[in-house]
Each structure stands twice: as structure tokens, then as C-alpha cells.
Amino acid sequence: MAARLGGRTAHRRALGGRRVGARIGATVTTSLAQVRNLTVSYRGRPAISALTGSFTTGSLTAVYGPNGAGKSTLLAALAGRLAAANGSIELPAAVRARTAFLPQRAELDRTFPIRVGDVVAMGHWARAGAFGQVNQVQRRATADALHRVGISGLADRLIGEVSVGQLQRALFARVILQDAPLILLDEPFAAVDTTTTADLLGVIRQWHVERRTVVAVLHDVAQVRAHFPQTLLLARKMLAWGATTDVVTAVNLAQLRTMAEGWTLAGDDWREAVAV
Amino acid sequence: MNLHMLLIEPFVEFGFMRRALVACLALAIGCGPVGTLLVIRRMSLVGDAMAHALLPGAAIGFVLGGFSLAAMSVGAFVGGLLVALLAGFVTRVTSQREDASFAAFYLIALAAGVMIVSLRGSSVDLYHLLFGTILAVDDAALILIAMVASLTVLVLALIYRPLILECFDPAFLRDSSGHGALYHLLFLGLVVVNLVAGFQALGTLMAVGLMMLPATAARFWATEIWSLALLASLIALLCGLGGLLISFHGNLPSGPAIVSLAGVVFLVSLVVGPREGLVARWYQTRRTHSLSTR
Numbered sequence: 001m002a003a004r005l006g007g008r009t010a011h012r013r014a015l016g017g018r019r020v021g022a023r024i025g026a027t028v029t030t031s032l033a034q035v036r037n038l039t040v041s042y043r044g045r046p047a048i049s050a051l052t053g054s055f056t057t058g059s060l061t062a063v064y065g066p067n068g069a070g071k072s073t074l075l076a077a078l079a080g081r082l083a084a085a086n087g088s089i090e091l092p093a094a095v096r097a098r099t100a101f102l103p104q105r106a107e108l109d110r111t112f113p114i115r116v117g118d119v120v121a122m123g124h125w126a127r128a129g130a131f132g133q134v135n136q137v138q139r140r141a142t143a144d145a146l147h148r149v150g151i152s153g154l155a156d157r158l159i160g161e162v163s164v165g166q167l168q169r170a171l172f173a174r175v176i177l178q179d180a181p182l183i184l185l186d187e188p189f190a191a192v193d194t195t196t197t198a199d200l201l202g203v204i205r206q207w208h209v210e211r212r213t214v215v216a217v218l219h220d221v222a223q224v225r226a227h228f229p230q231t232l233l234l235a236r237k238m239l240a241w242g243a244t245t246d247v248v249t250a251v252n253l254a255q256l257r258t259m260a261e262g263w264t265l266a267g268d269d270w271r272e273a274v275a276v
Numbered sequence: 277m278n279l280h281m282l283l284i285e286p287f288v289e290f291g292f293m294r295r296a297l298v299a300c301l302a303l304a305i306g307c308g309p310v311g312t313l314l315v316i317r318r319m320s321l322v323g324d325a326m327a328h329a330l331l332p333g334a335a336i337g338f339v340l341g342g343f344s345l346a347a348m349s350v351g352a353f354v355g356g357l358l359v360a361l362l363a364g365f366v367t368r369v370t371s372q373r374e375d376a377s378f379a380a381f382y383l384i385a386l387a388a389g390v391m392i393v394s395l396r397g398s399s400v401d402l403y404h405l406l407f408g409t410i411l412a413v414d415d416a417a418l419i420l421i422a423m424v425a426s427l428t429v430l431v432l433a434l435i436y437r438p439l440i441l442e443c444f445d446p447a448f449l450r451d452s453s454g455h456g457a458l459y460h461l462l463f464l465g466l467v468v469v470n471l472v473a474g475f476q477a478l479g480t481l482m483a484v485g486l487m488m489l490p491a492t493a494a495r496f497w498a499t500e501i502w503s504l505a506l507l508a509s510l511i512a513l514l515c516g517l518g519g520l521l522i523s524f525h526g527n528l529p530s531g532p533a534i535v536s537l538a539g540v541v542f543l544v545s546l547v548v549g550p551r552e553g554l555v556a557r558w559y560q561t562r563r564t565h566s567l568s569t570r
Contacts, residue, residue: 079451080451081447081450081451099451101447101451103447107445107447108444108445109318109444111316112316112443112444113316113499113500113501113504114440114444114501115500119444122441122445122448125441125448125449125452125453126452126453129453130435130437130438130455130459131434131437158499158500
């Protein structure tokens, strides 16, 4: 009991006084999301079949695999946007309601006349809602989040006027404000410059320190090895899931390539990515 | 003929011109923000299809109740909303492209509407339904149009935040709390009531003109939602005023006169607008070109 309390205090200190979720992540090895025999179909075809495993609380996991491997499908299923055709994802209701999901940036209309600061402030939605006030505390939190991702000066710019990297920083700031116990990132660094990538990796590391559970789809092996302790290798089926040092091996990467060879979807770009 | 005679006298002397002017003002207030939101949501075609769907609804109202404001308005409202919902449903359940199904709907609506009116009415009735009779807007129609404008402004003020979020990032809203569909539906409802109000004055073919053209033109000048909406309303109002005068002096139908004028404003904006206008674009490419060759 004493050890547990001690752990909790340390945990709170790490958060700088902030608590992640309601009593989520008190102990080290609890599973946050339990995936059981999961099959998800996308446009009528099974994109993932029979996936089993778990994301432990506070883990930082990279999902890696060729194009069309079902990585985005897995994130959408975790976020509750896609229903399971078979099997299940067990996620505490409190976590499910407060999951932060950052989809691929292409889904946003960059000509939409909205300011960067307003996009970030959307992160307060869970508390402010449709009609609630955005108070002084929340406004300060918005400014802090903008500062943390390094775009303090851009709050009043329209999203069409900032670079792709700066917009991605803003979307990370929005995730910061969502204060979510589970954070899902779909290719967060695609088409983003290296400085931005480095800064945002720092933000992810901070989330990890705060014991938030982070799952990110990536296509850069070096990045996975350097920054993500856990890895799930996915090629419609699970190839391996565990500590990155055990899982991301030359043998497994070659195996991943063979698994994808028969797919019509697989283009050349993932081969390049695997070769890195 | 001096300026006073040209611009002021028609409104001083004729009650129907004053009523028409007030109708244009009220329409402009509602259509500005609604049109702006339609444009930034890339739903111009949806607005078009909904406007055409007013015709069969209004036609059924006409067949049942004659040239009665209430019967035609209710019919038009039901028709417009039905097509909006149906089109949304079709896009969700099929993989057909959205614009194709909207084009199909509006052709069906137009054809069916003309057939239904022709069953009972004359070609003059059909002409009035299609192109409106703004110079014959009576008190009842004026009150309806004013009510719609007030309702639009009130509802938009109330649901502004969730509506903008739903426009910009619907998936985020869905993840965060749901209710996104509710705000979208409320907005579609506003589009339909504004089209119904516009159809009293401008007809089913022209109603969407006062909604889309000023909002599209405004995009070449303004950058933010509030300024876009304000500018769209202003353009709509000026086009209403100018169109009425053109129609008065030239003895032309008022609806097409107003919409043609809005079309002119759009074309001028397209050429000289500072934001992505053709001239601005040409200067920009020339400058970057000379910079890069230096």
C-alpha cells in the first residue's frame, strides 16, 4: 500500500500537479486498452484480422508496417470511429470519452477561415462544450500550450497562412489541452520538417513522462528505434508486439516486406521507408 | 433625369418598391451568414439542389391551396428539407460522389415541379414560381421574410461555436461529444428557411443566387467568418437595391435583375479581389518569378 501511494505521489510530481484521468494509471503494468481477437473491416474488406494484445497504461507505442497494413484502421478503431467486425477493444469508459485522436492532417481544409489560436482552443471542448465559457484559466492554458509547441506568436494567424509544420504544432497544442489519458497519432510527422519533428517528439516524450498512453503510427524505423520503447509490427495481421529492441529486427522487417508483397495496395514508398 | 429621380423617387412614390426594398434588406441579413457558411463548407452544390427542391414542394402547395403564401411556404420547406436529408443519406450509404447525386436530385425536382404546376396552373403561375415576384411581395410575405432573418441571426448566434467546429473538423466534434449531426441539421434547416424566404421574392431558380453569389464574391475580399458574413450581407443588400432600380427603370423582372447584379459583383471580385483575385495572382506569380530568376 505504501509503495502504491509512493508511486502515486511520484506520478503526480511528474505531472507537475496535473492528474491524468480519473485514477487511471496508478500502477505500472495495468493494461489500459485490451485488444482481443480484433477484426476490423474497412470498405468491406478486413483491414486488420485477429489482433490480440494490450496497450499498458503509460506506454509509448509505435505502430509500424507497410501501406495498407491497417495501421490507421487500428487507430480509428481505438478512437471508436470504426466498429469491430469481430473481437473487441476493452477500454474504460472514462478513457474512451477523453481519448485524443490526431488523424492524418490531410483531412483538414486549410483554406477554412479560422485562426490558429481558435483551433488550439478547441481542445477545451470537453469542458467548455457548445455554450460554456472559456475562462481566464483556460485561456492561459491555451497560451501555455502554444508556447510548449513553440508557436506563441502565431495564435492570430489564419491556418492557411502558416506552414504545414506550424499547423501540426497547433494540432499538438490542441491535444495538450485535451488532457487525454490516451493519445492516438496517425502519421504525425508526414510532410513535416525536421525541426518541427524534433520539437514534437519532445512533446510526445513529455506525455510519456506524464504517464499518458501514446500510440503513434510511424513510417521511419530510425525514429521508432530512437523514441518509442514499444512497437507493434502490423501487416493486416500482427507480426510482433513488444519492446522495440526485441521487435524491430532485420528479420522481422524482412518478414514484414514479404507479408506485404502480395498486396496490390503496397507501393514503392513503404519499401523505401523500410530500407531506412 | 437627375440622381434623386433615378435612385430615390421610385421608393418614395411606390409602396411596392419600399416593401421590396425591406424584403431585400431582410433577405440580405439572413442570406449573408448562411451563404458564407455554405461556401466555406464547400456545400454550394447542396444549396443549389435544396433550392431546386423547393419547387415541387411549393408546386404541391400551389395545387392544393392556390397562390397562398402559407401553403406554398410549407410545401417548399418540406420539399427542401426532404432533399437535403435524402442527399445526405445517399452520400452516406453509397460510394457515389456527392455532387452526382445532388445533380440528379435537382434535375428530378425541377422536372417534377414544372409538371405539377402545369397540371393546375398557367405559364404565368409557373413563371412566378420559378422567378418570383418581388414587386408583389405583400405584408404577409414581408413578415415571413423578416421572421426568417431574425430567426437565422438568433440561431446562428446561439450555435456559432459548435457549428464552426462541425464545419472545420466534424470528426473531432464526433469524438469529443457527439451532437455534431444535430448542429448540421439545424444549419440545413436554416438554409431551407432562408431559401423559402428568398423564394417568395426571387423564385425557386433565383433564391439561391442571393445566398451564394455575394458569399462567393466576399471570399475575394475578406478572410474571417464574421467579416465574410458581414460583407456578403452588404453585397446582397446593395445588389437588392440596385437590382430593384434596374428592374423599375428598365421594366425588367426583379429577381433576375438582382441576381444578375450579384453575378457582376462576383465577376468583378474574381478579377480585382485582393485575395486570390486574378490580378492579385498575376502580380504575385510575376513577383516570385522575378525574384527566383534574380
